[in-house]
Amino acid sequence: MTVSIRAIDPVARPFFAGDVSGVDITRPLSHAEAAAISAGMDQYGVLVFHDQHFTDETQLAFSRNFGALEQATGDIAQGSERRLSMDVNDISNLNKDNEILARDDRRRLFGLGNRLWHSDSSFKAVPAKYSLLSARRIPSAGGNTEFADMRAAYDALDDETKAECQNLICEHSQLFSRAVLGFSDFTDDERQKFAPVKQRLVRRHPVTGRRSLYLASHAGSILGWPVPEARAFLRDLTEHATQRKFVYAHVWQQWDLVMWDNRVTMHRARPFDNTEVRDMHRTTVACELSTMDQAA
Numbered sequence: 213m214t215v216s217i218r219a220i221d222p223v224a225r226p227f228f229a230g231d232v233s234g235v236d237i238t239r240p241l242s243h244a245e246a247a248a249i250s251a252g253m254d255q256y257g258v259l260v261f262h263d264q265h266f267t268d269e270t271q272l273a274f275s276r277n278f279g280a281l282e283q284a285t286g287d288i289a290q291g292s293e294r295r296l297s298m299d300v301n302d303i304s305n306l307n308k309d310n311e312i313l314a315r316d317d318r319r320r321l322f323g324l325g326n327r328l329w330h331s332d333s334s335f336k337a338v339p340a341k342y343s344l345l346s347a348r349r350i351p352s353a354g355g356n357t358e359f360a361d362m363r364a365a366y367d368a369l370d371d372e373t374k375a376e377c378q379n380l381i382c383e384h385s386q387l388f389s390r391a392v393l394g395f396s397d398f399t400d401d402e403r404q405k406f407a408p409v410k411q412r413l414v415r416r417h418p419v420t421g422r423r424s425l426y427l428a429s430h431a432g433s434i435l436g437w438p439v440p441e442a443r444a445f446l447r448d449l450t451e452h453a454t455q456r457k458f459v460y461a462h463v464w465q466q467w468d469l470v471m472w473d474n475r476v477t478m479h480r481a482r483p484f485d486n487t488e489v490r491d492m493h494r495t496t497v498a499c500e501l502s503t504m505d506q507a508a
């Protein structure tokens with residue numbers, strides 16, 4: 213079989229989201245298949261695979277083709293509370309007995325942070341490169357995931373704003389993103405664990421050389437700036453970067469696997485009926501370096 217990638221919306225966004233066919237990614241990949249998918253990720257930023265019946269084990273094996281994996285230390289469910297292993301981020305509305313979390317369950321309220329535009333693990337010193345999200349069970353309606361192309365958003369900035377952004381360094385933390393929704397119910401341990409980390413605002417893709425805005429709801433300050441001014445500036449940039457012309461909305465089918473490059477995209481979850489199950493398993497490939505250690 214040959215890996216084939218077709219642009220999902222070739223007119224408006226020629227190389228943003230790609231639909232991949234001709235490959236069963238639940239089985240071990242050939243070198244050529246893995247290379248074709250990596251090249252597709254560099255070109256597009258978001259790839260969609262349909263009908264991939266993953267278990268956690270086969271999803272982990274596929275993910276390892278693209279680098280070392282992250283542990284799910286950003287989840288607040290840890291230890292005996294966890295439903296899934298530490299190799300897998302639990303993007304579901306379920307507890308460890310596979311029951312739907314109550315509306316006011318702390319884990320659910322924390323997870324609602326996913327409704328804000330973000331880039332996965334930007335709150336870690338070495339953030340995420342790729343996220344791979346497998347739809348195990350989906351609700352009958354809603355629950356889309358939207359993606360915004362931060363390369364196109366950067367390119368569309370005027371020269372003055374590009375110059376202003378170029379050397380800025382932001383601080384990212386889940387304490388900031390949850391505070392946006394009024395969630396502040398953190399333990400002392402979590403406050404320590406989620407202490408802010410520094411990230412460059414402008415990144416350069418190591419393969420394509422394209423620049424992109426590295427934004428996320430986790431970004432709560434800019435070094436050397438007063439906080440309200442930093443937040444107003446980041447809010448303006450986010451508003452710019454998430455205009456519909458930069459966004460692809462993925463409507464899930466069960467057993468879709470969507471893979472995205474967190475270095476060049478933001479994403480957010482959309483609401484759904486919480487009396488229905490939505491069970492998504494995310495594996496995450498880590499970056500090799502902090503954004504502070506790469507050329508701007």
Ligand SMILES: [Fe+2]
Pocket residue numbers: 326330331332479
């Ligand atoms: Fe996410």
